[in-house]
Amino acid sequence: MIVVTGSTGRVGGLVARRLERLGHPMRLVVRDAGRAPRVANAEVVVAEYGNPQALAHALREGDRVFMVSLWIGGDVRLDLHRSFVAAAAKAHVAQVVYLSFVNAGPRAIFSHAREHGATEEMLRDSGVPWTSIRNSMYADDIPGWFDPDGVAREPGEDSRMSFSFRPELADVIAAALTQPGHEDTIYNITTPESVSLQELANVATRVTGDTYSYDPISDAEWIERWKAQGRPEWALEAGLTSYEAMRQGEFDVVTDDYEKVTGRKPATIAEIIAALVDEMPLTAARRA
Numbered sequence: 001m002i003v004v005t006g007s008t009g010r011v012g013g014l015v016a017r018r019l020e021r022l023g024h025p026m027r028l029v030v031r032d033a034g035r036a037p038r039v040a041n042a043e044v045v046v047a048e049y050g051n052p053q054a055l056a057h058a059l060r061e062g063d064r065v066f067m068v069s070l071w072i073g074g075d076v077r078l079d080l081h082r083s084f085v086a087a088a089a090k091a092h093v094a095q096v097v098y099l100s101f102v103n104a105g106p107r108a109i110f111s112h113a114r115e116h117g118a119t120e121e122m123l124r125d126s127g128v129p130w131t132s133i134r135n136s137m138y139a140d141d142i143p144g145w146f147d148p149d150g151v152a153r154e155p156g157e158d159s160r161m162s163f164s165f166r167p168e169l170a171d172v173i174a175a176a177l178t179q180p181g182h183e184d185t186i187y188n189i190t191t192p193e194s195v196s197l198q199e200l201a202n203v204a205t206r207v208t209g210d211t212y213s214y215d216p217i218s219d220a221e222w223i224e225r226w227k228a229q230g231r232p233e234w235a236l237e238a239g240l241t242s243y244e245a246m247r248q249g250e251f252d253v254v255t256d257d258y259e260k261v262t263g264r265k266p267a268t269i270a271e272i273i274a275a276l277v278d279e280m281p282l283t284a285a286r287r288a
């Protein structure tokens with residue numbers, strides 16, 4: 001059976017719908033059964049990553065499992081991931097497909113990439129066949145990089161980054177779960193180009209017809225801003241290390257892995273912004 005975690009969220013929800021479209025039955029492992037997506041041929045089991053007893057019912061021998069990474073920082077995330085990997089190994093599942101991050105590993109500057117690296121290490125040590133689907137920053141979140149006035153106020157200067165589009169991640173996750181030969185493989189699913197934040201603003205301007213721009217700010221200004229929003233300490237560390245990682249080129253990763261797995265070209269950043277135009281702040285403000 002194919003098992004999908006995170007289906008109440010965005011990537012997992014898209015994976016469940018891809019599997020439904022492909023005609024595969026699945027087991028959705030959720031924290032709240034009332035919020036499970038309504039998809040055909042799905043059974044729903046309630047279990048969270050920190051509950052080994054519940055996971056023992058949710059994961060069974062021979063299952064092929066999508067493991068969403070959790071959006072929490074530091075040891076809490078690693079303990080929950082460790083608990084899930086241990087349950088998967090104990091159940092003798094056939095494969096875990098894990099949602100990771102580009103350049104995951106112990107030497108990554110970005111704190112989340114170090115945590116994804118540690119989770120990949122857990123999978124490697126577990127003996128369970130696994131596939132890593134590494135992503136860069138979500139392309140679906142590009143509208144949020146710009147303030148309501150169309151200005152991206154971020155550190156990063158002229159460093160470059162690629163993005164990853166959640167629907168394309170879901171395509172590859174569904175392929176890895178349903179086709180043979182994806183075990184013990186790492187895929188980097190990225191847009192076909194990387195951009196600086198100034199170039200991102202230029203693309204947004206060209207695609208939308210509104211004026212977007214980039215105003216570089218210092219790390220200190222950024223941290224002031226996020227602290228004022230009451231963000232937790234791990235999110236501040238993640239943010240600050242992400243800008244340093246960007247400056248060191250950790251997010252400047254472009255591959256053709258999407259095309260290799262699906263046979264299709266990934267969407268360009270311009271195509272993604274066009275698809276998300278209603279969410280771009282200047283378009284949204286004009287239409288409000």
Ligand SMILES: NC(=O)c1ccc[n+]([C@@H]2O[C@H](COP(=O)([O-])OP(=O)(O)OC[C@H]3O[C@@H](n4cnc5c(N)ncnc54)[C@H](OP(=O)(O)O)[C@@H]3O)[C@@H](O)[C@H]2O)c1
Pocket residue numbers: 005006007008009010011012030031032035047048049050068069070071072080099135136137138141
């Ligand atoms: N690349 C990027 O730019 C980027 C940005 C943000 C996050 N991420 C990572 O990508 C992951 C997936 O992204 P997304 O947009 O799909 O996130 P999302 O919409 O927030 O979905 C996260 C899913 O994880 C589930 N979950 C949370 N804690 C859990 C636990 N203890 N046990 C079991 N399930 C739990 C949530 O369930 P509930 O609905 O019950 O909460 C939800 O279904 C994130 O979790 C994060 O690790 C990447």
